[in-house]
Amino acid sequence: MSKKPIRLAVVVGSTRKGRIGPTVAKWFIEQAQEHGDFDLSVIDLAEAGLPSELSGPPKDGVYASSQVTAFAAAVAAADAFAVITPEYNRGYPSGLKLAIDSVYSEWHAKPVAFVSHGGFSGGLRAVEQLRQVFVEVHAMTIRDSVSFPMASEQFSEGGKPRDAEGAGIAAKQMLNQLVWWAEALRRARDDRPYAF
Template structure:
């Protein structure tokens, strides 16, 4: 590995009032810090304006200045990351619109980087959202790691102070996923620097149709 620590961005995908996502993200960020191989940055999408009205062509084909000024900080932080962990609930058997907006406003920032998932919800533990996110990130040339962390009935698993009542299983699952992110993140970190050929252009149907 050519870097001492990989830059890991932990993304809170929900912006809903009363959301539980920050508690889950804080727990995972602590696990990643204790792992010892990552520089961890917590990114809360509630702190960024995420317009749902997209420009006529993908942002990857435009200079960064064409993004809303309020989004440029998010863009820089995503670009600086070597790996990502997305913390997501299930909303109506899918993932939050805020998360899709953040993904769609970016393109090269995800390319050739590994992505892990931490899910939470009442029944599925976020797995329905995670399986759909795998398809989305695959279209953006990211690599999603196999293992995930899942919290079904999360409200029974965390105490009122946001700490896990029985941390052994989730802590082990977090380490497994972090080990995978470290391996893929290290390999892809070096590959992005050794192979500087331009990334493929977004497919014409990436936004549904080619804009005339």
């Protein structure tokens, strides 16, 4: 275990009714807790209440809405992120894009990992697009990810993956990489303010 826990924010990216995202997130949170290097928080975009339109940059450090201010504080407090994303029509959900775009400097120089779910691709097309989005907010995406093709069939009624061993191995490898990047980038941010 690292000397100082990594503050990991798990972002649940779907806001649709009947979504499987919370089931995937619950399983992933258990994996992160077992890993032992993380102090966890959850940002469920279905509960964040973000406005449906961007409100622009903060004025004197304050955003136009209290919901964006609270979201910005949660993003700023994190050392790293795990984004739980579905794939809709070969892309990621619009609510997730709105959330990413709602804040800016709070994402800077922090690592982002992905746990995706969807149809046959398991959400990997959404992840590839999100990598391009996160680079624009100066975040570092982790190479390895966890994906669940046909996710509704991959989880039991109790919320466990049917291939628990395989999913667990993938999660551990991704979490190991996330710890490495989170520690390295946290040291770098402490050493010198991020320049862009």
